[in-house]
Amino acid sequence: MGSRVDLTAAAAxxxxxxxxxHGPLMFHQSGGCCDGSSPMCFPAGDFVTSEADIRLATLTGEGFTPIEFWMSTAQYAYWKHTxxxxxxxxxxxxxxxVEAPEGVRFLIRSRLMTEEELIEYDLL
Known part of the structure; x- marks a missing residue:
């Protein structure tokens, strides 16, 4: 299976x-307004997830340990096809x-999944 979430080279x-x-990191994507609709990066474990969240991916790359990417289940209901x-x-x-003091911010770029991806993730 491919990943539902990727990183650009700049983000990696x-x-x-x-x-x-900061040590190992995690992402959480909520469905809130303003900054709450941006992916938030925290030291791993600083944001407590629950049954109201779903782990979409574990991001890997050179120079960092695997990073879990979480999303609120309410937001996932809207974004599951992306x-x-x-x-x-x-x-x-x-x-x-954690990137705020760097003068940059993370953001999500999205696209609709292909028919093959929808089948792969059992969304059809």
């Missing part, structure tokens, strides 16, 4: 630098996400 490079500073890519852009994000 930033994650390696952030892990060197493939997500974590990217990074200039600009200030949330004060709670």
């Amino acid at each position: 490079e930033l994650l390696a630098r952030l892990e060197a500073r 493939h997500l890519t974590v990217d990074v852009v200039a600009g200030r994000g949330s004060g709670f996400s």
Whole structure:
């Protein structure tokens, strides 16, 4: 199975630098407004997940340990037919996400899944 969530090269490079500073990391994507609709990056375990969240992927790359990507189940109901890519852009994000002091923020780029992906994830 492929991954439902990918990283751009820029996001992977930033994650390696952030892990060197903060230790292992995790992402959570909520369905909130404003910064709450951006993927939030925390030291692993700092955001407590529950049955109200679903683990969509474990992101891997050079220079950092595997990073779990979580989403609220309510948001997943809207986004389950999309493939997500974590990217990074200039600009200030949330004060709670570890990249905020870097002058950049993570964001999600999405596309509808292909028919093959929908079959692979049992969404048809």
